[in-house]
Amino acid sequence: MHRSGATMAWNVFKFCTALRGLGSIMILLVLGVVGVSYYAVVFTTYGPALTAGWPDSVIAMAVLILFHCLLVMLLWSYFAAVLTDPGCVPPNWRPAVDEERGEADPLNGSEFSNVQSDPSNQQVRVCRKCNQLKPPRCHHCSVCGRCVLKMDHHCVWVVNCVGALNYKHFLLFLFYTFLETTVVTVSLLPNFVSFFSDAEIPGTPSTLATTFLAFVLNLAFALSVFGFLVMHISLVAANTTTIEAYEKKTTPKWRYDLGRRKNFEQVFGMDKQYWLIPAYSEEDIRRMPVLQGLEYPSKLDFDSQEY
Template identity: 75%
Template sequence: MPVERKELSDPLLGFTTDQRQSFLRSSNDSVMAWNVFRFCTALKGLGFLMILLVLGVVGVTYYAVVVTNYVPALIHAGGLDSLVSVGVLILFHALLVMLLWSYFSCVFTDPGGVPPNWRPTIDEEGGEADALNASEFSRLEPHSSGHKIRYCRKCGNFKPPRCHHCSVCGRCILKMDHHCVWVVNCVGALNYKYFLLFLFYTFLETTLVTLSLLPNFLVFFSDQEIHISPAALATTFMAFVLNLAFALSILGFLIMHISLVAANTTTIEAYEKRSSPKRCYDLGRMKNFQQVFGTDTVYWFLPAYTDEDKQRMPCLQGLEYPLRPDFDSEVS
């Protein structure tokens, strides 16, 4: 009887021992010197507790702004105060919708994983688009353009460009930026835009709340007569302090990520630039921006992409990235 042959899933099948060891050594070179999540696998246990915490902060803020302050002001006040209350309430709800839309898009969107049995398909040195075989692989380890085959020992798979292994998720993430405990997810190629929009709308929302609650917050330190209940005062105080703290902290993160997008790099790549100082993916600020937000200006501030952008921009899928035309000439 013929013996049934089982296909092995080892991506290094057919390679010599020297080639295997060489690929493993090269994969170690791309690992950060210190992995902050090495001893933090307990972060998985946080799960949706972080989501509940975020919703709790939103709930306290909503009660302080809408229920305690501006709806009563809209009902009892008149003239200019009513117009201000209407403006604050409309802007508050609009930003809240965009904030929650961006947040849950980031939470529930897979950041991008390496497709099963993925292998590099292009011999960049020879310019051929056929799948590489074992005998051809040795020619791709590092060559004139400075590229080399990357391999993950933990996943047992080859790693596409800009892909990194997440110790919390336990898999390789395409264009991994970082693992964020607030969204209970990795931030990678497929949800990086949503994460940035979450930061953007959260900063706008917390800034609006801070400014709108400031007059009521100052009542605590004045001799004015207070006309609301102690519970409402405590909620207003808590919402003001929380939103002020979030606004200041998120501003720093937002500035950092704006600079990363402008340079077409990630948090991990910025950390590793000591060993790879040349930014081969930097195509200019506008093209760098479009690689994250797409080319359709209508969708720039929405946590979504057009079908046209998904089809004509492979970088949005996390597997292929265009290089600077002068990159090969810069690498010695």
């Protein structure tokens, strides 16, 4: 039994190490797909059409403007998700004490000794691997080797955990990826249809192969990303994460579900001007502690405030 447990721990360690190495490859893969799509759309198909005269030049200009706008937003959101720390537990973090309700500090006296042995305690939890207190909705990532605030999942595509501070960036990356790949697929569809017709197709064999590859890749990405996007929209609407959605719940209603609008604002903020960019306004950061990943109002707290 002891050897079996050691083997399992070693296999998990090898798996986490493989995920870290896979991340760098995924970044190159994303940039590779972007490069192939850019070459097929700009240099091969619609760039030369700019001098073709009316109406081809107008259509080409519209496609290129839309393509570049979405590409800028896609790359901005992607690297924001990659480079933004998802949020970690501050040193010596302690849960807030609500003195108005007369709540005692759960870390005083003998209560703290029971925290580790009582996993049902929703107020205070301790990570056995990090040996530190865990805020609400915080989970330990075996790949990153630390606790992540409001952890959704570890994503090899962004070489990072998706958590409280970069979840919005990740969602916008999915959103703009779906739009961009859909635009590329539709814009290259006439060329793809021409491959299976008797019409003569201009271009060299290499450019034709690149166009064909770009169409297939973008179609595949558009369909797959659409599924992930729909799933995460449903998670945002219920104010839950991927990990929380798959955890076993005994209560019929999720305690952090405050309604679709407030659930949406806890991810995207209240400033509408910032909803479609991977950033938050200073005003939202100041007045919405939930964006920092440490405090999450529950439905009970929200109802009592309204009352």
